Amino acid sequence: MYRILIIEDDLAMAQAIQREMTVWGNEAEYVEDFQNVPAHFAEFDPHLILLDITLPFYNGYYWCGEIRKISNVPVIFISSAADNMNIVMAMNMGGDDFIAKPFDLNVLVAKVQAVLRRTYDLSGKVPVLEHRGAMLNLYDTTFVYNGKKINLTKNEFKILQTLLEQKGRLVSRDTLMTKLWETDDYIEENTLTVNIARLRRKLEAAGLNDFIATRVGEGYIIEVTGR
Secondary structure (H helix, E strand, O other): OOEEEEEOOOHHHHHHHHHHHHHOOOEEEEOOOOOOHHHHHHHHOOOEEEEOOOOOOOOHHHHHHHHHOOOOOOEEEEEOOOOHHHHHHHHHOOOOEEEEOOOOHHHHHHHHHHHHHHHHHHHOOOOEEEEOOEEEEOOOOOEEEOOEEOOOOHHHHHHHHHHHHOOOOOEEHHHHHHHHHOOOOOOOHHHHHHHHHHHHHHHHHOOOOOOOEEEOOOEEEOOOOOO
16 A cells, blocks of 8 residues: 655545545545645655645645655646646656646556556665654655754664664664674674664754663664654
């Protein structure tokens, strides 16, 4: 099941698209607060976005640009402004496809399925891991919280990726050390502790307190309670 986020201010159209996406086995939501699109994006963590150009407050180009700062999730523009200039602009802003209104819902479904198949059948993984509103992009290794990028070293990124992929489950120190150094050579165990401590300081400085919990003698966990 894929998650589809619909950013469309025509409520009847948004609801019709949501129903059609659901019929085809996807989970779909539409945005209602057009001043707070990033919050809905972070909470829903979609696999694909359907994005209108003409929207209240900020247009679709603006939101596509904001999303592209933190994610490579595919974006399909849907708009009645289907002249060449708008189509070119949509592609230049990071869009993956463009569908002109009015459109047949069957055509929309076919386009959505094609983009999803291209993106996820080839990559085999979801591009963004999310927890408590913080997002780790697996493609460009960026980590973003509250619109701010947190710079990570290669090892810090690997630690965070491993813990987020196993969110809610304990990850042993041995597992993390194998993931980080991918070698049978002896690695000083304190090196992992130093990396975890440095990562925690960065998370706390960004406002993410208690993001990683320690189980003494066992390992580390990102707990899902209290999200």
